[in-house]
Amino acid sequence: MIELSVAKALANDRRLAILEWLRDPAAHFPPQADGDLARDGVCGLHIARKLGVSQPTAGEHLRVLTKAGLVTGTRIKQWVFYRRDERRIAEVKHRLSGDW
Numbered sequence: 001m002i003e004l005s006v007a008k009a010l011a012n013d014r015r016l017a018i019l020e021w022l023r024d025p026a027a028h029f030p031p032q033a034d035g036d037l038a039r040d041g042v043c044g045l046h047i048a049r050k051l052g053v054s055q056p057t058a059g060e061h062l063r064v065l066t067k068a069g070l071v072t073g074t075r076i077k078q079w080v081f082y083r084r085d086e087r088r089i090a091e092v093k094h095r096l097s098g099d100w
Contacts, residue, residue: 002095009068014051015061019070021050022084035076041083044073 009015021028025037029046048058062082065071069088073080 002092003068005064005068006070006092009064009070012061012064014053015065017051018047018061018065018082019084019089021047022071022082032081034079035074035081040074040076041072041081043079043081045079047082 022042025042028050029037029042031037032043032046035041035043044058044062045055047062048055051058051061062071062073062080065082066073069085070092071082072085073082075081
């Protein structure tokens with residue numbers, strides 16, 4: 001059975017959009033002054049802007065995704081950069097397919 005935190009994370013269109021954007025960050029976000037899009041992830045500020053929401057609202061979406069283990073955050077200077085956890089996402093897909 002899938003964990004409640006994963007179900008909650010996947011039950012929101014904005015969180016699904018974030019996961020999709022983070023699959024190919026260079027296609028969805030501008031270059032960043034600090035942090036490489038592919039290596040370090042995407043700054044939470046860029047994610048908030050793309051969602052069209054405040055930073056605290058985006059932060060809550062990212063907190064839910066992080067709690068579910070679907071994304072990881074790395075602090076660089078005063079910012080947090082987010083990347084997909086591909087291993088965890090593959091595990092969740094496997095469990096959702098019923099092949100476990």
